[in-house]
Amino acid sequence: MKKRVVVYVVVHAILLFASAVVLYPVLWVVRLAVSPSGRLTEAGALPIPREVSLESFESFVFAEDFYGRPIFFIQLGNSLLVSGAATIVGLIFALSAAYGFSRFAFPLKNVGMRTMLVSQMFPAVVTAVPLLFLLDVLGLFGTTAGLVLIYATTSVPFSIWMLKGYFDVIPRDLDESARLDGASSWIIFTRILLPLVRPGIGLTALFSFMSAYNEFIMASVFLDDVTRYTLPVTLQQSVGGFDPSWGLFAAGSLLLSLPVVAVFFFVQRQMVEGMTAGAVKG
Amino acid sequence: MAEPARGGGGAGKQRSRLFWIVIALSALIAVAFRPLVDATSPRPAGKRLVLWHSQRGAEKDVLEELIRAFNAEHAGELYVEPLVVPDGSFKDKLLRTVPRGGGPDVFIRPHNELGELHKENVVRPLGAAALPFPEQAYLDGLLEGTTLAGERYGAPLTYKALLLFYNTTLLPRGPPGSLEELVRLGPTLPAGTYPLAYDATVFFFHAPFFLAYGGRVFADDAERFAVFDGPATDSFSLPKELRAAGAIPPEPTYNEMIRLFEAGQAAAIVCGPWYTPAGDIAKKAAWDVAPLPTVRGRKTGSFVTVEAAFVSSSSTRPAEADQLVRFLAGSQAQRARFERLSLPPVERAAYEAGGGLEGLGSPLASKLAAAERASLEHGLVTPSSVRMGAVWRPADDVLKASVAGRDVEAALEDGRYTLDRVQTSVPTGASPRVAGILLAALLLLGMVLIVRQVQADVRSPEAGRARLIGSWGKAALGYLAPGVLATIVLVFTPAIAAAGMSLFEYDGGRFVFVGLDNFRSILLPPADRVFEARSFYFALAVTVVWTLLNVVLHVTIGVALALLIRPAWVRFRTGFRLLLVLPWAIPNYITALMWKGMFNAQVGAINALLAPFGFEGYAWFDKFHTAFFANLVTNTWLGFPFMMVVTLGALTSLPKEIEEASILDGASRWQRLTSIVLPHIRPALLPSVILGSVWTFNMFNVVYLVSGGEPGSQTDILVSEAYRWAFERGQRYGYAAAYSVLIFAFLVFYGRLTRRAAKEESA
Amino acid sequence: MSVPLHFEHVGKRFGETIVLSDVHFSTEPGELVVLVGPSGCGKSTLMRLVAGLETLSEGTIRAGDRVLDHVPPQDRDVGMVFQSYALYPHITVRDNLAFPLFVKKVAPDVTAKEVQRVAEMLSLVPLLDRLPKQLSGGQRQRVAIGRCLVRKPDIYCFDEPLSNLDAALRSQIRVELKALQRELGKTTIYVTHDQVEAMTMADRIVVLHKGVVQQVGPPEELYLRPNNRFVARFIGTPAMNLIAGTIDANRFIGGSIGAAVAAPREGKVLLGVRPEHVLVRAAGRFEGTVRGIEPVGEAGYLHLAVDGLEVDTSAAGTSSEPTKKGLLCASVPGRDAFAHREGDVVRFDLAEDRLVLFDPDGGERLG
């Protein structure tokens, strides 16, 4: 009995400690965001602000462009739109391809699957230039559609890999039975397998959404209208040049992270269940 | 059994409805908001001129006011539309958009990028009407900065040089005229106060000393580097000496300098006109500006950046663009900048009595302008040649070594080595024969392998079965095509193109074929360099250790936390789970910057926490192992949640009894863990570990933003090395591409290895 | 109308591994044929060949006159109940049952009627709106059969449909299934690894071992005249005793036991004796010591150590209750079993008209 109490206390202590470690730097960001000067001017172990000023948040949220348009909201909208669309397009690509890889046989199937993984290995440092050139050739440069396509596609190999795992663990009996009943592969895909890989879809969607939502390098090169910028571009702008305004950056970071954290909150249970299915077989 | 499941489903359903509502609302905002705003904000009439800049705050306000004035003046015929472009992507954006006919008409940029912009043909020489003042009216050097090969490309708006800010309480009689006197003041100042603070870790801020020692960036031919040669090499030891003498703070960085100054702990700092003191010192109005002190009896100045307006070569309205440039560089704009921003005017006359600026601006502005001018006069307008870009980083590295008290001579040697590599990069072209034959052989081999694989696949029993049940080949095409095609076009093609780049060397706007030279010089560094930072092998070793440690930590912590959080009797499980995955939800560049701040020597929370152990003011990035440790902590913080979630997922398929027993049953707990639980989650973890190690191997953001390779590129991993060769050590894109190819090859090799290991294990 | 199935020299390989070889037999129309064999012997594979989920490596399968070899599964009119039931977990029982018709684009009202009919037949009506996970194993199994019935296929395939159920339920459903099959009158292939199930349900049994058909025949034939040692040991609980010995002039001698047999040859043989043909009686000619007693109700088994007797156990491991090593298993009426104690010496005879001889090397039946 005593042992149990000890275990109970120790486990909770460890979890509390881990949570504190996780929260601590975040609290510093909060502290930076609410400090009036936007700077940290003294050392201290506890991230407790002496003065609270919402100035940084205000100037981030109520920023206006040359024509007085509320660009924060516009850009938030753009961010959601672009990453949402990229997620949907990417998922459509990845889901159908993952189904193809999982349930069909064709020449070079294994090679193709391996290549998907391999594509994650080429560092992005030097691929941006050819990519932009390519989009130019395709006539997609500077368009939101182009950006959506880039985001959608860059996450596709990973998503295929992930989703194929989910498809693989669904017993083949299900499709074979449906096949005997005369179901086409489209019916099997849409009516039987899709509903069953839902946790995987949620997780993969989250991944693609996050990577699109946080990206700024492509976006800042690609878009040439303030009202088309995504939020990270503006966030980046706040720390460029000689005199970075860290307060603004901190406030912006928090605002930027909020939607993702919210989505995490919604899908976290699914995720915990979802990961198994996908992860059992790689 | 059915009942609780249904109950759970109800709660879940409610939550997922809420989720969809939120999604729908967001989508509505996303789709509807911008058109709405667009519709309500009418466009002005007339021809449009697009102006790109990356100004913020007050500077941006002033610029926009000026533009409004311009628009009002030309109402109906011409209007300017400004676009803020982040500083970091400005150049790339120009290089990507202008050649294809897009981009701005006019842009405002520091002059030092001119060399590259010119080589890439994105700037257009200014028309005669673009300069608002006659040439001789400009301060010396400014126009030269915006001129290249005899053509004038930019009209100077203002310039930025370094000057001295000083604390009037600490230095009531003004700052001493010389550096030496300033240093001697040290002991007379209150404890904890430094006579001087400046960013001794950055070449730009160190330049006044470098120049005072007679430093030159380039040799007479304006081509060969001379930074690390000649008399000024001694200036690189100065930070070490100053720090040893206690004349500058132990961590002389920009932020620290500002912090000390504003807290009244630095008598004088070297900073630019963009800075306006805030905090304590601003409240007490206890500061003033002055020209830079003399060094070794010589007046000195700094590198000077000329802010100029340029016309892009893609502008379809060059005449109107010139008009805008003239306006932005003209008197009205000069005055506004001086008055509102205290930025120094470019006109010589403005500094003289009757120059048109009296009564304008604060008295401070005049003092500032005078100090700026002095700095310009005794300083150097930064060379705008492309090769200048290769100098900053190596010089910074030497300075950082000096500040950290390391061997300056060795650091200089490193610097020379790096610049040598830039130097030798002047490509001569090579015969494509060897590389061509090699490539053809590789292609042939690839083809043969592929054909054989296709044959094997077509004949496999799996194929027969698939044909029978109708899941063979063509049937899959519709499902595979969109995703695979998109991937091939947008992921593989650029990667292949980039790989192809490794056979070329970039030389200002064009690529020259150099065959396997890049690989040769990467893989065969000079013998004495093999085990030094910046060598491929050194970086590879660092990267491997980095990946290994990270993955071990991620998995250990992730699995441990997942096991702890699993049992039903743990309180606030959902809360813990949510908190613990938080690092995953935060963009990793934010995480990286956050931790960089945490490891700051002076105001960082880590040192504050560890203060009882004597860590006050500890400089984490001075030593390899502590800098590496800082990177490791950051990456562990952001990486363990993934493994935790994967583990939690894997654990859901573990029978409940085993799990509960494994945690409560005392004697055999450890045994059960190692013999039942761990083997159970192992297959689930394996793919994630492979993927995780690939990500970690290429985790650019953390290394680049946290340690920044400190000290002296020692903590750089392969990707950040590649990045530096591409962007910080003289645009060696081909070299960087070769690095990428090697990284790729290594990872593929690693992948094969793990696959084999996995196979053996399951067999 | 019901079609016969003909397997003609069917072989199946997965790469190097030969899973089925030269499977050759036919079914009568409307017959219930049980495929039985230890797990891994290729039963499911054979069934999947019928359904068209695998391709043949050799031979041909015909349904009546129709060669099925290259007919895709959906055109074969084969209904299959998977071992796992393969119910779609995300839709209700009703939708599961309706799925084959939905796929065929049958009108909704027709579908509803059909589903109702089948549900009534299998007493699934109260369960129609549940999800599969809310059903018990037996109910799930009925839904799986129902989904097969809705399609009205010509040939039914059941892959170990009862293996996930507990023993009591199993024997109940066995009876129901058999009745249902009679009612439908369709050719049915039924796979099981449980010989009791095979014996109770089959019109004919096909015994498979390592991909080779050991014997095809009605249950009693398999029981009484097993083709070889494997079938002898596999069919029947407890398994047949195999006693090593020699034949000399139509007389079997093994240890202290001797019996008159009609032997086609002399030399070493294995004598097969079912436990119930070891007749324990006071006047018995032979003598054995009781080493184990298993009273199982109406009957009981005595495991006897007999002087000099070699009881072969090499083919064991497949039947559920292998003969105790080296011991002779004898069946006695249940209440007699309680009367014995370990160590007792009992006397017994062998029912000489029921003895079977096997070749000790090849294992096939002699005569």
Ligand SMILES: Nc1ncnc2c1ncn2[C@@H]1O[C@H](COP(=O)(O)OP(=O)(O)O)[C@@H](O)[C@H]1O
């Ligand atoms: N797709 C396959 N690939 C390779 N071997 C298989 C495959 N399917 C079945 N087998 C092998 O064939 C043998 C027979 O399997 P199966 O027909 O499922 O046996 P059972 O009689 O238990 O139903 C087994 O040894 C199994 O490992």
Ligand SMILES: [Mg+2]
């Ligand atoms: Mg089977």
